[in-house]
Structures are given as C-alpha cells and as structure tokens.
Amino acid sequence: MKKIITPFVLVVLLGLIAWFGTAGLGLYTLFGVVLPYGAFATFIVGFTFKILSWAKSPVPFRIPTTAGQAKSLTWIKPNELESPSGAPGVLARMFLEVFFFRSLLRNSRASMVKGPRLVYVSDKSLWLAGLVFHWSFLIIFLRHYRIFAEQVPFFVPLLEAVDGFFEIVWYNEIHAVTLPGLYLTDALILVALTFLFLRRVLDTKVRFISLLQDYFPLYLILGIVITGSLMRYNLKVDVIAAKNLVQSLVHFHPDTSIQVGSIFYVHLFFVSTLAFYFPFSKLMHAGGVFMSPTRNLANNSRAKRHINPWNPTIKIRTYAEYEEDYRDKMKAVGLPLEKE
Amino acid sequence: MSKFAPKPAEMAAQMNQDYLVEKVKAHESDWMETPPEFRPGNWCYAPAPEVVESLGLDNPRKWSPDEEDWKLPADYKARIHQGMKERLDKNRAFKLFMDVCVRCGACADKCHFFLGTGDPKNMPVMRAELMRSVYRNDFTMAGKILKDWVGARKLTPEVVKEWFMYFYQCTECRRCSVFCPYGIDTAEITLMARELLHLLGVNINWILKPASDCNRTGNHLGIEPHTFTQVVESLVDDIEDVTGVSVNPTFNRKGAEVLFITPSGDAFAEPGLYTMMGYMLLFEHVGLDYTFSTYASEGGNFGLFTGNEVMKKLNAKMYHEAQRLGVKWILGGECGHMWRVVHQYMDTMNGPADFLETPINPITGTVFDFAKSTKMVHIAEFTADLIRNNKLKLDPKRNDHRVLTFHDSCNTSRGMGMIEEPRYILHKVANKFYEMPEKTIREQTFCCGSGSGLNTEEYMDIRMRGAFPRASAVKHVAERNGVNLLTAICAIDRVTLTAAMRYWNPGVEVSGLHELVGNALIMEGEKERDIDLREDDLELEEEE
Numbered sequence: 065m066k067k068i069i070t071p072f073v074l075v076v077l078l079g080l081i082a083w084f085g086t087a088g089l090g091l092y093t094l095f096g097v098v099l100p101y102g103a104f105a106t107f108i109v110g111f112t113f114k115i116l117s118w119a120k121s122p123v124p125f126r127i128p129t130t131a132g133q134a135k136s137l138t139w140i141k142p143n144e145l146e147s148p149s150g151a152p153g154v155l156a157r158m159f160l161e162v163f164f165f166r167s168l169l170r171n172s173r174a175s176m177v178k179g180p181r182l183v184y185v186s187d188k189s190l191w192l193a194g195l196v197f198h199w200s201f202l203i204i205f206l207r208h209y210r211i212f213a214e215q216v217p218f219f220v221p222l223l224e225a226v227d228g229f230f231e232i233v234w235y236n237e238i239h240a241v242t243l244p245g246l247y248l249t250d251a252l253i254l255v256a257l258t259f260l261f262l263r264r265v266l267d268t269k270v271r272f273i274s275l276l277q278d279y280f281p282l283y284l285i286l287g288i289v290i291t292g293s294l295m296r297y298n299l300k301v302d303v304i305a306a307k308n309l310v311q312s313l314v315h316f317h318p319d320t321s322i323q324v325g326s327i328f329y330v331h332l333f334f335v336s337t338l339a340f341y342f343p344f345s346k347l348m349h350a351g352g353v354f355m356s357p358t359r360n361l362a363n364n365s366r367a368k369r370h371i372n373p374w375n376p377t378i379k380i381r382t383y384a385e386y387e388e389d390y391r392d393k394m395k396a397v398g399l400p401l402e403k404e
Numbered sequence: 405m406s407k408f409a410p411k412p413a414e415m416a417a418q419m420n421q422d423y424l425v426e427k428v429k430a431h432e433s434d435w436m437e438t439p440p441e442f443r444p445g446n447w448c449y450a451p452a453p454e455v456v457e458s459l460g461l462d463n464p465r466k467w468s469p470d471e472e473d474w475k476l477p478a479d480y481k482a483r484i485h486q487g488m489k490e491r492l493d494k495n496r497a498f499k500l501f502m503d504v505c506v507r508c509g510a511c512a513d514k515c516h517f518f519l520g521t522g523d524p525k526n527m528p529v530m531r532a533e534l535m536r537s538v539y540r541n542d543f544t545m546a547g548k549i550l551k552d553w554v555g556a557r558k559l560t561p562e563v564v565k566e567w568f569m570y571f572y573q574c575t576e577c578r579r580c581s582v583f584c585p586y587g588i589d590t591a592e593i594t595l596m597a598r599e600l601l602h603l604l605g606v607n608i609n610w611i612l613k614p615a616s617d618c619n620r621t622g623n624h625l626g627i628e629p630h631t632f633t634q635v636v637e638s639l640v641d642d643i644e645d646v647t648g649v650s651v652n653p654t655f656n657r658k659g660a661e662v663l664f665i666t667p668s669g670d671a672f673a674e675p676g677l678y679t680m681m682g683y684m685l686l687f688e689h690v691g692l693d694y695t696f697s698t699y700a701s702e703g704g705n706f707g708l709f710t711g712n713e714v715m716k717k718l719n720a721k722m723y724h725e726a727q728r729l730g731v732k733w734i735l736g737g738e739c740g741h742m743w744r745v746v747h748q749y750m751d752t753m754n755g756p757a758d759f760l761e762t763p764i765n766p767i768t769g770t771v772f773d774f775a776k777s778t779k780m781v782h783i784a785e786f787t788a789d790l791i792r793n794n795k796l797k798l799d800p801k802r803n804d805h806r807v808l809t810f811h812d813s814c815n816t817s818r819g820m821g822m823i824e825e826p827r828y829i830l831h832k833v834a835n836k837f838y839e840m841p842e843k844t845i846r847e848q849t850f851c852c853g854s855g856s857g858l859n860t861e862e863y864m865d866i867r868m869r870g871a872f873p874r875a876s877a878v879k880h881v882a883e884r885n886g887v888n889l890l891t892a893i894c895a896i897d898r899v900t901l902t903a904a905m906r907y908w909n910p911g912v913e914v915s916g917l918h919e920l921v922g923n924a925l926i927m928e929g930e931k932e933r934d935i936d937l938r939e940d941d942l943e944l945e946e947e948e
Contacts (some may be wrong), residue, residue, distance in 0.1 A: 381726065393628055
C-alpha cells in the first residue's frame, strides 16, 4: 500500500503548499514566477540532456523487431509496416506507433483454463485508455494556447468547437450563458486516468510491477486536471489576470503584481512539478519512443551493411590453425589440404 | 522421462490447480526481498574452469549455483558498475530500455516462461526491473537520492544470483518486444546481463562448452573433421536406401559455387538429420555446385548467447572459409538463432564480404537482391524460388501420412521477418497443413522453451514449463485437425520440441521443413518410394 498511498499524500501536500503559500503567505512571486521558470528551465535542459545522452550511445547492430514478412523474393508480399525495408516503411511504422500506439493495439490477455490449456483474448482496453489519455492531454494542452499566445491561434477555436460539442445540449437551459460548456476531453481524460489508476491497483500483475513512481505522475496529472476543471467550472478565477501573468512569463517580463485565485497557483504548481519531474522519470518515454532501435530501423541488414563504430578486433581461430591441428585426420579421410 | 522434471500428469495437475497466470499475488514491493530458490530442474550447471579459460572469460573456478558461496570476485560490484557503464555508452538500446519503461504491463503475460511458471519475475517487465533497479541506484540522480523510494537497490550477491536465475530463464525470443509500445526488447537486456555476469564468471556450461568446442573444431558438438565427413557419408547411404539415388556431397572443396552451412545438429541429431538428407536430395535434384566445410561446420552460434565478442569470433569462420574456398555466395540451412546472427549481425561484425558476389540462384537465375551485402541466402528462400520457377518435381502425396502444423521459430520470425517462405514450401510439398491459433504463430509465435542455449537436461522442469504455451497450441490442432507432425525451421526446435511433444503431446513428432521437401522430391532414377526419410511407411493406400 505504501507505494500507492505515499505519492497520493505527496500530491495532496504539494497542492496544500501552493494554496497556503499563496493565500496564506502571499508568496505569489514564488509560485507564479520563480517556480514555473525553474521548472520550465529544468524541463528544457533535462529533456535535451536526456535525449542527447541517448543519442550519444551508438546503435551497434541493426535490430528491428520484425513483426511481419520481410522484403525478400519479389513475389512474396512484404509487410512494410511491420518489417519495413526502407525509410518510408520506417516512417509509417513510427508514425502509427507514436500517434496511435500500434503495438498496444495487438495486446491480448492470456488465461489458463482447466486442461491445462492457455486461452488468449484480444484486450484493447489499455490501448484505448492510453490513447484517450494522451490525445486528451494533447488537445487540452493545445487549447491552453488561448492563454499561452497573445493572439489566439487559429487552431484553438477550432479545437474548442469540436471539443465543446456537447456544450449546448448540456448547459443551455439550466445555466444560460453564465457557465462555460463542458469540454469532452476534460471528461475523457478523467475517465482514462481513473481507468489507468484502477488497472494498476486491481490487475494483480500490473500492481505487482508498479512502483511508487508509476502512481505519482498519475496523481499529479489528476491533480492538474481537477484543479484546471475546478477553475473552469466551479471556483472561477480571473481569466484575464491569469492570461496576463502567463503572457508576462512568456515574454520574460514577469509581472509580479498580478495575483490570481489560489486554485490557479495550485494548478500551476502541479504543472511546474510535472515539468520539473519529467526529465528524471519514466515520462521520458515521450522522447524515447522516437529512438527505439527495435522500431526505428529498417529491416534491410542483409542488403545494406550497418556499421558498428566500436566493432571490436577479434583474434579468430583461422583455417590454417585448424588444419594444423587436424591435418592427419583430415588426410586420412581424403579431405583436401592447404599444406600436405 | 527426465529426473529433472515432474511427470507430465503431475505438472498438469499442478497447473490446473494453480491457474498459474492468475497466481501472481499482489506482493506489494517485496519482490526485492524474495530471493531466488535453486531447486533441481530450474538451474543449469556451471562450466568447468578450462572451458571458461578457453574462451578467455573471467574468473574460471569450480562452483555450482546450488551452493551458497559462488566465489564471486571481491570487486564484483565495481566490475558490474564499470561493465554496465561501458555497455550503456556502447549500446543505445540498452540505455534507452533502462529508462523508458512505464510498466504498463502489456508484456506481462506474453512470456512463455511466465505463462508456464506463473513466477512474477518472469514477466518481461520484471525481468528488466531486476536490472533497472541496480541501474537506477548506480546511474540515475533520482535513484541515488531517493533509493528504494524510486525502486533502486544496491547490487548484492543475492542480486547476482537473481540475475543468473532470470537472465538464464529468458530465451531472447523477443515476443515481449512485439507488444511493447516502445519496442523494449528483453533479449537486448538479457544479452547485456549475460555479458555482465561473465565479468564475474557467472555463466552456464551448456552455452560455454559448445561455444568453446565450436571455436576449436568448427561446430558446437565438437565433431572433428574426419567424423563430420563420416557422419554425412552415412546419411548418404541412408538416402540411397530410401530412394535408390546416390548423392555426392563434397567437403572443403575449392571452386564450388556455393558454400552450404547448416547447424551441426542437422548432421548429428534426430530428427535434424532427416532434414540434412532433404537438403542433399534437393541439391542433387537441381544439380547445385556446392560444398560443405568441416571448418565452418556450424551454422548456429552460441556466441549470441554469450556475448558480442564470442559471437563475432565464431561467426567469422563463415566468411573466412568462403573466401578461402573461393565460393560465390553462402547458402544457410534451417536454424533460428543462426539466422538472427546472419541476418542482423554478421555483415556488421565481419563484413564487408566484398570477395563474394551478390547471390544468384544458378538454377533459376533469380538475383537475391535482398542479400546483396551479406551474400548469404536462407535455404527456404532458395527452395521457395525453385518451386516458384517450377524447377522441382514434387509429389506432395508422399507426405500424406503426416498431418502437419508449422512452428515459426522466434528468431526467423521476429529477428528476420521470414514468415511466408516456409509456408509457401509446405503448401507445395504437403497436402495436410493446418495453422495453430493466430496468437501463437507468425510474429506472435511462442518459443520452444529451450532457446538461447538452455536446451540442457538439468533444466528440464523449466524447459517443459516454458514449452507449455507452444505445446498447448499444438494440442489444439492435434485434437481439432489430427495434427501429428510439428514442422520447424530451427535445429534447436527440432530437438527441444521433440522432448516437449513427448512430454505434453505424445504422438506428435517434430520435423524440419526440408525433410518434407526431401520426401516429396521425385528424384531422377529413384526407386519406388514406399518409405519416407525416417523409413516410416508411406501408407499410400489408394482410397478410390
């Protein structure tokens, strides 16, 4: 239980710290300016450093996982997605992997039934929850460009329109115009996160493998979603003030006089924590997924020589040495020899 | 039956009771405190000191995994730390795979050893965590500061023992990597773990002895040149007995067009030798100008299971011999891990083979473009090309006494992408061919349970458990379609699956692909074929 509870307590504490830090102690500059800057800088530097540290290690061998027919004889249909023979196939494979989590799509669940016999059933729940979570996260992030950018970019209203599809149906009669509509992604990300959390706790296998740092980002992102939603739907904050603060940060002229409601600082502190934590954690899979040699290499190692920069020089047992040791025996059975 | 495994009925009863896959208890985080338990049947013998020395590996000594003291070098921690650092700097896959796992659990029930044992440390993600925990402690800031809070732990002799147990309870089959959203390949981690364990002199005899023998004699079985030729010649006699045709293989012959290399198991172990007979019949049928080599008489490479340097050393013989003999290109026999090495490693390690020519099938004229750099062609590609071009006279009815299914070998499917060629050939040489369920074949195929050098007698308990997922799928088609022959293009499969079928599915035999080709080939001047290459009756009663 420790690894499930501890990070939860930790996230709650972080939230309380930001609340009291601002509402109680008035540390608006700390939570509104200093920490976000620090976290953002750590994120950029840490992320870059990690990518470079991976890039620095060479790929000695061409080791794609071939999950389909390779390009071989001309009349055998190759599977360019699963066993790409060149760059186009690799790009397609990577695109589907990064944007649609293709490998997870083939997930199955094995169970042992009386016999004993093994039975496999397709299980797309992890794929679906993962996809819904990541896409919702991305769309919510992009919607924030209403606040990040001075001029609201073209894609924001577009996303809002699609994402807020249910607005009219949901709110019109009861709340008239005072409440903003519910964004689909706000609900979906909550559902997905809840599923991912419950899966970790309830599936014995996943619970067994889970570490404290697997629960922490789940809680943290839940915290971000909840505080963000609260700001939008319940504890209203001065959106103009929030945007002014963010704009002042974006333009590196932090306006320390701006004060927004404390819920905003809790939200911001969670986001800062996530950014700070990111490069040191498994969240780096976001960068790592692009660099995996089992996925991003073409399966063409017999057609094109792959170079290993540290290919060691090895002393081999030569034929001459071999013949030297076995000459008489070889001669006796009439094997041709280099030296009689 | 082996004394190292319970009787099949006992094992089955135990599995029925435990429902192994569901057995994993939520132990919280105490996996780190659960030490490995060495009992008969779940560990492999240590190598003799001379064997370790002959390969130039560290810390040769007499020791045994079931003893308390493994006689590790005093500086074992420093050795592992340094070894890990070097490998992190030399291999991006290793470094990345230490960092990016999110423990989503997609791989958890994809491992045959997990499915067969129910041991949670056999979940691929856990296997990797055994090493990641030490990596975090030694190489990450979070691990150094927060210790076990972030799943970091120090290396101890207990951890070394745990690594030994579980990195020699992985067959490097790559099935998990097919399902991983980041392509994390446990085989890469196991390869690194085994290299690291070598630094402490922790390794197994069944891998090092063949590797050492292969270096000395040219093949894993330690067969010296005169014996090698004699054994092949005796197969020539068997071919004549069955078919009335005399084939004339040559050895170490300069000027042959093609050097043929196949795993030595094909020459020496049942049922592989029937496949060897099939090769020779095929070559005779099309008049291929080829030679065997006694020096490069091993297609397999136990170096792959040892470390990249031993792998390179053993593999180097192929090009070395091809150059000496002056052949144009190399043809390779049916073998799994051999083809992982040839396809993904050989050219990089020992190329460029610019003294060879882009392989051309002399019978059909087909240019094997896809092998233009490595210059080595798989026999299934060669034969499929021959059949496609109508160069073989085949009578598939001669395999009618068999109802067969095809086992994709891990390495050829997931480390090469050879899926369709063997199937194409099977459909042409046999009439009764049924596929196993789709989640157990092609890229999702299950390991035989004994790959990567674990096919040793004293490991029988784990081997039979590891073979269970494959056996379970075979049983399915045996019951539904009456399958009685499991065909594979891997020499290790041919031996290990034979044991596994005897254990789990008595009545199902195992064969190579070219054994069936050999049965079907209508040879010029052959006598009436009333027996197959195993000298079993064809039972060709006409049913009209």
